[in-house]
Amino acid sequence: MIKARVTVTLKNGVLDPQGKAIEGALGALGFDGIGQVRQGKVFDLQIETADKTKAEADLKAMCEKLLANTVIENYTISLA
Amino acid sequence: MKSAVVQLPGLNRDRDMIAALTKISGHKPVTVWQTETEIPDVDLIVIPGGFSYGDYLRCGAIAARMPVMQAIKVKADQGVKVLGVCNGFQILLEAGLLPGALMRNASLKFVCREVKLEIVNADTDFTRAYSNGQVIRSPVAHHDGNYFADAETLKAIEGNGQVVFRYAEGTNPNGSINDIAGVMNAKGNVLGMMPHPENLIEAAHGGSDGRGIFASALNVIAA
Numbered sequence: 001m002i003k004a005r006v007t008v009t010l011k012n013g014v015l016d017p018q019g020k021a022i023e024g025a026l027g028a029l030g031f032d033g034i035g036q037v038r039q040g041k042v043f044d045l046q047i048e049t050a051d052k053t054k055a056e057a058d059l060k061a062m063c064e065k066l067l068a069n070t071v072i073e074n075y076t077i078s079l080a
Numbered sequence: 081m082k083s084a085v086v087q088l089p090g091l092n093r094d095r096d097m098i099a100a101l102t103k104i105s106g107h108k109p110v111t112v113w114q115t116e117t118e119i120p121d122v123d124l125i126v127i128p129g130g131f132s133y134g135d136y137l138r139c140g141a142i143a144a145r146m147p148v149m150q151a152i153k154v155k156a157d158q159g160v161k162v163l164g165v166c167n168g169f170q171i172l173l174e175a176g177l178l179p180g181a182l183m184r185n186a187s188l189k190f191v192c193r194e195v196k197l198e199i200v201n202a203d204t205d206f207t208r209a210y211s212n213g214q215v216i217r218s219p220v221a222h223h224d225g226n227y228f229a230d231a232e233t234l235k236a237i238e239g240n241g242q243v244v245f246r247y248a249e250g251t252n253p254n255g256s257i258n259d260i261a262g263v264m265n266a267k268g269n270v271l272g273m274m275p276h277p278e279n280l281i282e283a284a285h286g287g288s289d290g291r292g293i294f295a296s297a298l299n300v301i302a303a
Contacts, residue, residue: 069174
C-alpha cells in the first residue's frame with residue numbers, strides 16, 4: 001500500500017477571502033509580522049498498489065479531474 | 081419549446097425552476113436525474129440552484145463529474161441551450177462548460193437579498209427580451225458567488241460579449257471581478273448566472289423582472 005498526500009493551494013493572484021480573514025484574526029490575537037496567509041487543502045490517500053509510478057500517474061489524474069480546480073488552484077503530490 | 085430540469089442530490093431550487101418554466105412556456109419541463117446518460121430532445125436544459133453534494137470539496141465539483149454532465153456536454157456541443165443558475169452556474173464552471181471559477185464571497189457571508197442586474201449583452205438567446213444597459217431586479221442567495229477569471233480569460237470574455245450580466249448600482253454582493261454576475265460560452269448557447277431570475281417572474285413574487293430570461297430562452301417573448 002502506498003500512502004500519499006496531495007496539497008492543493010490557490011494560485012498566485014487569486015483572491016483568498018478566507019486566508020485574509022484568518023490573517024486578520026491572527027493579527028487580532030496579537031501575532032505580529034504576518035505578511036500573508038493563504039488557505040489550502042490537504043488530502044491523505046491510501047492506494048492499494050506497490051507500483052509507485054502508477055500511483056503517481058493516478059494521483060496526477062485525480063488532481064486534474066477532481067481534487068483541484070486548475071483554473072484557480074495548484075497541487076503537489078508527495079508519496080510517503 | 082421543450083425544456084428539461086436536471087436533478088441532483090442537494091439541489092433544492094428545482095421546484096421553483098419547474099414552476100417558472102411551466103408558467104412561462106405553458107409546458108411542464110421533463111426532469112433528468114444525475115445518473116441519466118441521455119437527455120430527451122429539448123431546446124433548453126436548466127441546472128437549478130441548491131447545494132449539490134453538500135458543497136463538499138468545492139461547490140459543484142462533484143456534481144460536475146456525474147454522468148448527466150457528459151450528456152449535457154454532448155447536447156451543448158450540438159447547440160442546445162443550457163442555463164445554470166446559482167449552484168447550476170458553479171456546476172457548469174466545474175464541468176468546464178464555462179470559463180472562470182466561483183469562489184467564497186469576499187464578505188465570507190452567505191448573502192440572501194435583492195440586487196440590481198445590468199443586461200450587458202441583450203443580443204443573446206437568453207436576453208433578447210431586454211435591451212443593452214437595462215437594469216433589472218433579481219434575488220441572490222449564495223455563499224460562493226465571487227466570480228474569478230485570470231486576466232487573459234477576462235479580457236477574452238469581456239471582448240467577446242460573453243459577460244451577459246453585471247451587478248449594477250453598487251449592489252455587487254460577493255466581490256466578483258468586474259461585477260460579473262453571469263457569463264456565457266463563446267458559442268452563446270451556455271449561460272451561467274448567480275442570481276435567481278426564477279424567483280421574480282410574477283406578481284406574487286413582487287415583480288416579473290426575471291421572466292424575460294426564460295421568455296427569451298423558450299422563444300415565447302410577448303409582442
